[in-house]
Amino acid sequence: xxxxxxxxxxxxxxxxxxxxxxxxxxxxxxxxxxxxxxxxxxxxxxxxxxxxxxxxxxxxxxxxxxxxxxxxxxxxxxxxxxxxxxxxxxxxxxxxxxxxxxxxxxxxxxxxxxxxxxxxxxxxxxxxxxxxxxxxxxxxxxxxxxxxxxxxxxxxxxxxxxxxxxxxxxxxxxxxxxxxxxxxxxxxxxxxxxxxxxxxxxxxxxxxxxxx
Amino acid sequence: xxxxxxxxxxxxxxxxxxxxxxxxxxxxxxxxxxxxxxxxxxxxxxxxxxxxxxxxxxxxxxxxxxxxxxxxxxxxxxxxxxxxxxxxxxxxxxxxxxxxxxxxxxxxxxxxxxxxxxxxxxxxxxxxxxxxxxxxxxxxxxxxxxxxxxxxxxxxxxxxxxxxxxxxxxxxxxxxxxxxxxxxxxxxxxxxxxxxxxxxxxxxxxxxxxxx
Numbered sequence: 001x002x003x004x005x006x007x008x009x010x011x012x013x014x015x016x017x018x019x020x021x022x023x024x025x026x027x028x029x030x031x032x033x034x035x036x037x038x039x040x041x042x043x044x045x046x047x048x049x050x051x052x053x054x055x056x057x058x059x060x061x062x063x064x065x066x067x068x069x070x071x072x073x074x075x076x077x078x079x080x081x082x083x084x085x086x087x088x089x090x091x092x093x094x095x096x097x098x099x100x101x102x103x104x105x106x107x108x109x110x111x112x113x114x115x116x117x118x119x120x121x122x123x124x125x126x127x128x129x130x131x132x133x134x135x136x137x138x139x140x141x142x143x144x145x146x147x148x149x150x151x152x153x154x155x156x157x158x159x160x161x162x163x164x165x166x167x168x169x170x171x172x173x174x175x176x177x178x179x180x181x182x183x184x185x186x187x188x189x190x191x192x193x194x195x196x197x198x199x200x201x202x203x204x205x206x207x208x209x210x211x212x
Numbered sequence: 213x214x215x216x217x218x219x220x221x222x223x224x225x226x227x228x229x230x231x232x233x234x235x236x237x238x239x240x241x242x243x244x245x246x247x248x249x250x251x252x253x254x255x256x257x258x259x260x261x262x263x264x265x266x267x268x269x270x271x272x273x274x275x276x277x278x279x280x281x282x283x284x285x286x287x288x289x290x291x292x293x294x295x296x297x298x299x300x301x302x303x304x305x306x307x308x309x310x311x312x313x314x315x316x317x318x319x320x321x322x323x324x325x326x327x328x329x330x331x332x333x334x335x336x337x338x339x340x341x342x343x344x345x346x347x348x349x350x351x352x353x354x355x356x357x358x359x360x361x362x363x364x365x366x367x368x369x370x371x372x373x374x375x376x377x378x379x380x381x382x383x384x385x386x387x388x389x390x391x392x393x394x395x396x397x398x399x400x401x402x403x404x405x406x407x408x409x410x411x412x413x414x415x416x417x418x419x420x421x422x423x424x
């Protein structure tokens with residue numbers, strides 16, 4: 001929303017002097033109350049100012065940013081997730097590294113039958129393992145993976161902004177997108193997607209592209 | 213910006229029937245033109261509608277998102293960059309991997325004297341090197357690094373959204389933030405920072421946090 005010069009002046013006055021009456025604002029601008037009425041109406045209805053009877057006008061912090069917040073909350077994992085890349089628990093570290101290169105991903109998920117999540121492998125885990133003096137084709141991934149229940153996960157309906165926050169707070173590159181299922185009475189998680197900092201970066205870029 | 217019920221109705225009418233005159237909108241709502249005047253003024257001044265003389269009102273796509281775009285364009289590399297982590301050209305691949313773990317970064321920059329950029333090392337480059345049957349402490353990083361002029365860089369005043377787009381388009385994890393300097397008549401780039409998908413993810417999170 002573009003404010004005109006007079007509306008910007010009004011905002012500045014209210015920011016510095018609020019609560020302030022319409023009369024007082026008019027006085028400061030050497031204008032009549034009637035002249036200001038349309039501007040005050042627009043500023044109030046757009047959420048920049050709040051008017052309280054017998055008190056006056058208040059400045060509302062970050063009115064513009066509320067619009068932004070609304071847009072952000074609408075973005076969910078579902079829209080931005082990638083296809084998961086998985087390896088079996090019996091796979092070797094060597095095979096996992098090859099898979100990571102072939103699929104060009106930074107995070108692999110380790111699964112048992114029916115895509116049930118048992119572990120996660122990061123590029124860092126694999127690099128650490130490859131530094132040792134072991135024959136990587138003889139080491140199974142379940143020796144070096146992060147395993148359940150120590151895996152941070154997300155669901156496809158989670159807000160993207162929450163997932164982004166989790167990635168930052170926990171300092172991880174990617175999360176499995178999962179669906180809770182019951183297998184023989186046991187509650188487990190089926191891997192359905194992958195959310196990484198790359199997906200978040202794409203979402204960030206999309207914020208701008210939607211506007212062009 | 214919160215629209216009232218009548219304003220939402222007007223938007224719907226203009227979306228479906230625009231260009232449409234104020235008279236025609238009033239007719240559809242069974243109201244007088246005078247009653248609608250304040251609503252039309254607010255919708256026009258807020259950018260939701262555009263009025264053209266003798267034609268009528270048009271709906272403006274994504275008026276709300278323009279606010280978002282304005283916010284995005286204000287975000288620059290400077291505000292969100294990290295400190296660069298560098299190694300010397302003569303460092304071994306082994307030392308580079310150790311540095312990557314100690315500093316917990318995904319991208320290292322290779323520099324000569326005065327922090328002049330000569331190469332970039334990604335986690336992937338190091339993982340690839342460590343898969344070979346070489347003694348990593350005997351291989352210098354300049355054998356495996358991506359070298360100038362094939363390095364994508366950014367400046368501290370670049371818009372974050374442009375950098376995010378570059379990271380996605382070129383499928384890279386991080387960029388050096390550089391400053392062009394002249395050394396003995398040669399135009400070179402001094403490394404001053406580091407921009408990664410982690411920084412972009414933090415910027416994305418900050419969009420929401422500023423609003424709380």
